[in-house]
Amino acid sequence: MFCHQCEQTAKGAGCTKVGVCGKQPDVAALQDNLLYGLRGLACYASEAGKLGATDPDIDIFMLEGLFATVTNVDFDPNHLAAVIQKCAKMKDKARDMFLKAGGHEEGSSLFDRIKAFFGAEVTGKGPMAWTPATDLVKQGEQVGIETLHNDPDIRSAIEILIYGIKGMAAYADHAQILGKTSPEVLAFNHQALAATCDPDLGLMDFVNLSMECGKQNLTTMGLLNEGNVEHYGHPVPTPVSTGTKTGKGILVSGHDLKMLEELLKQTEGKGINVYTHGEMLPAHGYPGLKKYTHLAGNFGGAWQDQAKELPQFPGAIIFNTNCIQKPAESYKDRLFTWGCTAWPGVTHIDGFDFSAVIDKALACPDLAEVSGKDILVGFGHNAVLGVADKVIEAVKGGAIKHFFLIGGCDGAKSGRNYYTEFAEKVPQDSVILTLACGKYRFNKLDFGDIGGIPRLLDIGQCNDAYSAIQIAVALAGAFDCGVNDLPLSMILSWYEQKAVVILLTLLHLGIKNIKLGPSLPAFITPNVLNFLVENFNIAPITTAEEDLKAILG
Ligand code: FS2
Ligand code: SF4
Numbered sequence: 001m002f003c004h005q006c007e008q009t010a011k012g013a014g015c016t017k018v019g020v021c022g023k024q025p026d027v028a029a030l031q032d033n034l035l036y037g038l039r040g041l042a043c044y045a046s047e048a049g050k051l052g053a054t055d056p057d058i059d060i061f062m063l064e065g066l067f068a069t070v071t072n073v074d075f076d077p078n079h080l081a082a083v084i085q086k087c088a089k090m091k092d093k094a095r096d097m098f099l100k101a102g103g104h105e106e107g108s109s110l111f112d113r114i115k116a117f118f119g120a121e122v123t124g125k126g127p128m129a130w131t132p133a134t135d136l137v138k139q140g141e142q143v144g145i146e147t148l149h150n151d152p153d154i155r156s157a158i159e160i161l162i163y164g165i166k167g168m169a170a171y172a173d174h175a176q177i178l179g180k181t182s183p184e185v186l187a188f189n190h191q192a193l194a195a196t197c198d199p200d201l202g203l204m205d206f207v208n209l210s211m212e213c214g215k216q217n218l219t220t221m222g223l224l225n226e227g228n229v230e231h232y233g234h235p236v237p238t239p240v241s242t243g244t245k246t247g248k249g250i251l252v253s254g255h256d257l258k259m260l261e262e263l264l265k266q267t268e269g270k271g272i273n274v275y276t277h278g279e280m281l282p283a284h285g286y287p288g289l290k291k292y293t294h295l296a297g298n299f300g301g302a303w304q305d306q307a308k309e310l311p312q313f314p315g316a317i318i319f320n321t322n323c324i325q326k327p328a329e330s331y332k333d334r335l336f337t338w339g340c341t342a343w344p345g346v347t348h349i350d351g352f353d354f355s356a357v358i359d360k361a362l363a364c365p366d367l368a369e370v371s372g373k374d375i376l377v378g379f380g381h382n383a384v385l386g387v388a389d390k391v392i393e394a395v396k397g398g399a400i401k402h403f404f405l406i407g408g409c410d411g412a413k414s415g416r417n418y419y420t421e422f423a424e425k426v427p428q429d430s431v432i433l434t435l436a437c438g439k440y441r442f443n444k445l446d447f448g449d450i451g452g453i454p455r456l457l458d459i460g461q462c463n464d465a466y467s468a469i470q471i472a473v474a475l476a477g478a479f480d481c482g483v484n485d486l487p488l489s490m491i492l493s494w495y496e497q498k499a500v501v502i503l504l505t506l507l508h509l510g511i512k513n514i515k516l517g518p519s520l521p522a523f524i525t526p527n528v529l530n531f532l533v534e535n536f537n538i539a540p541i542t543t544a545e546e547d548l549k550a551i552l553g
Helices: 025-050 056-067 077-100 109-118 136-141 152-177 183-195 203-232 257-267 278-285 303-312 355-363 381-386 388-396 414-425 437-441 462-478 497-508 526-536 544-552
Strands: 238-241 248-253 272-277 295-298 316-319 335-338 347-349 374-377 402-408 430-435 456-460 488-493 515-517
Touching: 025 056, 025 077, 025 109, 025 136, 025 183, 056 077, 056 152, 056 183, 077 136, 152 183, 152 203, 152 257, 152 497, 152 526, 183 203, 203 257, 203 462, 203 497, 238 278, 238 295, 248 257, 248 278, 248 303, 248 355, 257 272, 257 278, 257 355, 272 278, 272 355, 278 295, 278 303, 278 374, 278 456, 316 355, 335 355, 347 355, 374 456, 381 388, 381 456, 381 462, 388 462, 402 414, 402 437, 402 462, 414 437, 414 488, 414 515, 414 544, 430 437, 430 462, 456 462, 462 497, 488 497
Parallel strands: 248 272, 248 316, 272 295, 316 335, 335 347, 402 430, 402 488, 430 456, 488 515
Antiparallel strands: 238 374
């Protein structure tokens, strides 16, 4: 196996024997096989799209297939094998759609180039000719990401694009669950993945496609935001208990609000309290979810602490997206997965009937009454811009001198203490905006307020980077300057592919001087990094003290 798509990749270079995340070599090969099949499917779907033919089943499958290959989502070889078989069916469907729309395999310029490159009939070799072999693992071992391109820089640029598309697919999947899709985004997924099969494209083509991916992701995060707000209202500032109440409990981890809502409906009046975990914390700020009085609080910290924290939660536990880790035997029998998330031997819930989870919760021991500090959530763009006058006045009067967006993923590396230190050292006249699971590094600390404006504003989940962008753009408008001219610094932490696509969105918007850590992606070659430094002045984090000194002059 070879995988270096996430930040914790072995030795900062690549996981080759087993994933640091727990991904076994057979699962890695199955994910590589699936990605290869998806690239073939994308060629047909993309060319069919150019002829005006689309199919929602193919579009949604593409999202789910990509999502299954994101870090910490699908660890189940049986589940992945089933997705691969479905990919073959969808590829056939896309080919039929292409032919019915008047397309011809001979004479299509993309197909001709692919055919020439793979040195065989279109039906002989290459992603378009892919069909599942009897031994899916062996087949996957032959089509790993190291086979993407011979030129390391071009391969690096292709990988940036692929990881960007994977991250965007995750957000697009959440959005489509809420009934929100964009034909343009769905078409781009196919076009971009098809481009990865095109031998005529060079470095700058993939750089440009990556920037386009950032743009499409802004649309996608906007759609997801719209879906969340239409269903649950704008988030409002809300204190969330980190303690537990006496009684039965279900813990929900992941990012999907619709899944949580359905569970809340089905547990109403059953004497079960529902708790959030990890990236589900911002759910408490949504009026349409906080109205459920049995949405009782938030349990535990960020995803990487689950091995030590989840054994202490005596109720049922369900993961609706990443980040799931290998469960200990002590809680495996009360653990469930949902959506694209899967772990071998763990019960997977298809659809929205959560009776198995509820029955398990009722059979589990009660939680004890434990007090816990309240944390404040719910500072989406609507809430922050609702007090924009106050914020602008505080900036003009000098009470607020700087904004720091300290956001992104958390992870197990000790170097991530940087983000805690940074937040602690931020001067008293500065406001911290935060989002995603990296906030657990400091969200229980007391930061106080500036004239009634809390110094720590939790914007929400990673996809609420959309909200952060709205806030930045509105502030720039109020001060009649560009976002890069604001007294705003972005100190980002990355871990998986959703962070990659958010970074692409920020670069697409022309945002400069981002500090990125805890380490730079292993899939970025020195030449590609130089390009990013020259064009965007992106820089690795150093120490909290040095970076603060450099930013504040
Ligand atoms: Fe955190 Fe994991 Fe939000 Fe990432 S819970 S690193 O998937 O998407 O962030
Ligand atoms: Fe390694 Fe990350 Fe790939 Fe897992 S997802 S195998 S930790 S690089």
